[in-house]
Amino acid sequence: RKEVEQDPGPFNVPEGATVAFNCTYSNSASQSFFWYRQDCRKEPKLLMSVYSSGNEDGRFTAQLNRASQYISLLIRDSKLSDSATYLCVVRPLTGGFKTIFGAGTRLFVKA
Amino acid sequence: NAGVTQTPKFQVLKTGQSMTLQCAQDMNHEYMSWYRQDPGMGLRLIHYSVGAGITDQGEVPNGYNVSRSTTEDFPLRLLSAAPSQTSVYFCASSKGAQNTGELFFGEGSRLTVL
Numbered sequence: 001r002k003e004v005e006q007d008p009g010p011f012n013v014p015e016g017a018t019v020a021f022n023c024t025y026s027n028s029a030s031q032s033f034f035w036y037r038q039d040c041r042k043e044p045k046l047l048m049s050v051y052s053s054g055n056e057d058g059r060f061t062a063q064l065n066r067a068s069q070y071i072s073l074l075i076r077d078s079k080l081s082d083s084a085t086y087l088c089v090v091r092p093l094t095g096g097f098k099t100i101f102g103a104g105t106r107l108f109v110k111a
Numbered sequence: 112n113a114g115v116t117q118t119p120k121f122q123v124l125k126t127g128q129s130m131t132l133q134c135a136q137d138m139n140h141e142y143m144s145w146y147r148q149d150p151g152m153g154l155r156l157i158h159y160s161v162g163a164g165i166t167d168q169g170e171v172p173n174g175y176n177v178s179r180s181t182t183e184d185f186p187l188r189l190l191s192a193a194p195s196q197t198s199v200y201f202c203a204s205s206k207g208a209q210n211t212g213e214l215f216f217g218e219g220s221r222l223t224v225l
Contacts, residue, residue, distance in 0.1 A: 004153060036214075043201055043216035044154070087153070097144070097161075097169065099214070101153035 001026055003100045006088050010106040017078045021105045023088030024070045030100075032091040033064055033071045037084045038104065044087055047073075078109045113137050117202050117217035124192040124224045132187040132220050134202030140215070142205040143185040144169070145177065147198040148219075154201065160185055192224045 006023045013019045025033075033050035048055065050062040050071050061074040071090075075082055088102035118133045136143065144159035156169030160179040174196060176188040185204075189196060202217040 002153075008151070041219075043218050044214075045216070046213045097142075097156065097159045097167070099156070101146075101155075103151055103153045 002102075003027055004088055004090055004102040006086075006102040006105045008103060008105060010108055012108045012110060013078055014110055015078055015080060017109075018074065018076050019078060019107065020072055020074045021086055021088075021107075022070050022072050023102055023105075024068075025088075025090045025100070026069070027090070027092055027100075028069065029092045030069075030090040033062075034089040034091075035060075035062060035071075035073050036087040036089055036101075038087055039084050044101075047086070075107075078107075080109050080111060083107055083109045115202055115204055115215050115217040117200075117220050119220060120218065121221050122223070124189075124222065126192060126194060126224060128192050130189050130192065132189075132200055132202075132222075134185045134187065134217060135183050136185075136202075136204040136215070137183065138204065138206070138215065139182060140204035140206050141182070142207060143179065144203050144205075144214075145175070145185070145187045146201045146203060147171065147196075148201060149198050157187065157200075189222075192222075194224045196222065197224045198222060 035047040036044040037047045038044040054063045059076045063072045085104040085106045087104045091099045115136045145157040146154040148154050158177040160166045200220045203214045
């Protein structure tokens with residue numbers, strides 16, 4: 001089993017739709033969680049950190065469920081510019097270099 | 112502010128050739144790392160460094176060497192290229208030796224080994 005698993009998609013949604021991605025992780029020692037965004041043939045960039053209490057940044061909401069070992073990303077009012085691959089990233093308490101990346105979920109937002 | 116700069120952006124090699132991917136950052140970050148990204152897989156850590164003169168292996172180090180003579184530079188050397196090393200390579204850096212914050216990536220280097 002992969003340490004971090006994501007549905008590869010693609011998710012095809014119309015503009016204005018709400019879409020949610022989940023990411024499951026297997027290491028219960030994981031302590032830090034992030035969502036990165038990667039545009040086609042570009043480098044990953046940090047979208048947002050995921051806090052235990054959940055957090056929101058504009059149209060984006062991230063949630064953490066430690067009991068079930070998953071994190072989620074909700075995108076409201078999707079824009080064409082949201083089309084990208086979203087990478088789930090987890091980091092255990094034991095070592096900062098042991099950052100584990102999921103393979104990503106592809107999102108296409110259509111007009 | 113240049114951030115993390117990688118060169119070259121594209122490279123084609125023949126099996127057995129050697130080459131060096133260059134990575135430089137101008138943010139005075141202590142932590143630097145090299146990842147490879149293959150279709151259907153997450154980024155995998157090749158080597159990392161927590162400061163000048165200190166390097167260590169990541170998840171997939173075989174066939175690669177690194178050095179860190181300065182804070183700014185972290186080159187990745189392919190010793191004898193193999194087709195299995197065809198991939199996209201990303202250099203990333205983070206403030207602080209423990210890599211607890213945001214990772215900043217270079218634009219990537221696309222390598223094809225024939």
